[in-house]
Amino acid sequence: MLDLRFIRENLEAVQANIAARNMQADAGLVARLYDQRNALLKELEQLRAQRNENAKKMKAKPPDDERAPLIEEGKRLKTEIPEREQRLEQLEQRLYGEAEKVPNMAHPDAPIGAGEHANRELKQLGPIPQFTFSARDHIAIGEDLDLFDFERATKVAGTKFYYLKNHAVLLEFGLIRYALDIISRRGFRLMITPDIARESVVGGIGFNPRGPESNVYALEGEGTCLIATAEITLGGYYADEILAAEELPILMAGVSHCFRREAGAAGQFSKGLYRVHQFSKVEMFVICTPEDSDQQHEHLRDIEEEIFGGLEIPFRVVDTCTGDLGAAAYRKYDLEAWMPGRGESGGWGEITSTSNCTDYQSRRLGVRYKAPEGNRHVHMLNGTAVAVSRAIIALLENYQQADGSVRIPRALVPYVGFEQIGPNNGQA
């Protein structure tokens, strides 16, 4: 959520930002409601001051003839105050409801535009593999090598679920451990987080906890949701706390399952492992001062490049345009891996993403730090270390061999314990 005062004082910039992001929110209404709320609050506080004043006079235990009018006055205030309180509550509910729709401001360098074509490619790393045979997608590769079972997962759990089998299981754990080693060298505190979080935390991070539009699974009667990413549980870790300035930056990494409803998401790129209801992910999360967040964002991007560069997977880095930033991000970089099985002749597919959400999340979550000039909201950033299901796609498709086997990149071999998958697993 943005600061209400900021919205009122920078109304035009906020409105322009909403338009650039292609979002629906009425900042003007927020500003008007805010003014109304402040006027009403002032009125209410004056009445309460009168009530306190009145009660103070009673403390002196005045004679009966003075008491009676004071009691009358008190009773009058007692009807007026709750009436204002009720109106204030309704007004604030509307105000916050509207204010929560207003997205974060965007970085001045973030490309402005609506669709994917407006994203700015920053760099491309690693050669795109040239195959002497016709490249297959990960579904075909995996089925041959007995790595997945989508059909039985559908029978048991529904569409967009999967069983990982055999080497794919080891691939999952190996990828996680590979990523953990890198980020722990980079100073991140490792955690395994709950896979469930309260709605207040889910909402504070910027996810819509309930409703048909929501991408998260709400648990019936519990007020909690399955998390869509460990960003939620890591971001909530310090909710309602005031941190010491010396503690910053805080670097956390969380391993979790991620659950996404993906309601209405369909199409050619939702086949196989690309868009699924459940996957495992290692997420990085940074809490820092406002002055530091741009630099921390570059740092996160650098780590993501190290992780996928180390796997020798060709990828490009994209500066996400305003229309694709979502509500919370101030700036976002996506890493898109080359996926040879995508479309007719391969294509780029998002494998990681890192966002600087500035104080948009920390304001609702109540995470602040003690600065010399007073308590300020921290900046929060997140970045994917490895999203296992998508990493598996990139590995299988880029490292597929003519004989149907899949080679394992050198850096990953120690973590998985084998050099290739099928047809004989490297055995003669």
Add this chain to the structure above:
RNA sequence: GGAGAGGUGUCCGAGUGGUCGAAGGAGGCGGACUCGAAAUCCGUUGUACAGUUCUGCUGUACCGAGGGUUCGAAUCCCUCCCUCUCCGCCA
């Protein structure tokens, strides 16, 4: 799941319906003493929102949460939540 105890400021811990934003202590910060330190002494020390003649001042709210009683609630009543201890169950 059963039984009991309890939720007050950074922490510990008092609190009779008005003099309680809240005693006392610890801790933190500033200062005095000291060659320096410890000890001792003095002072200071919550958060949020709003207003403002704005590096200060004023008002309001906050003693787990939400209701109620009252001219007035940390204090009385109701509901809920949470924590701890013991027992049961369990990976």
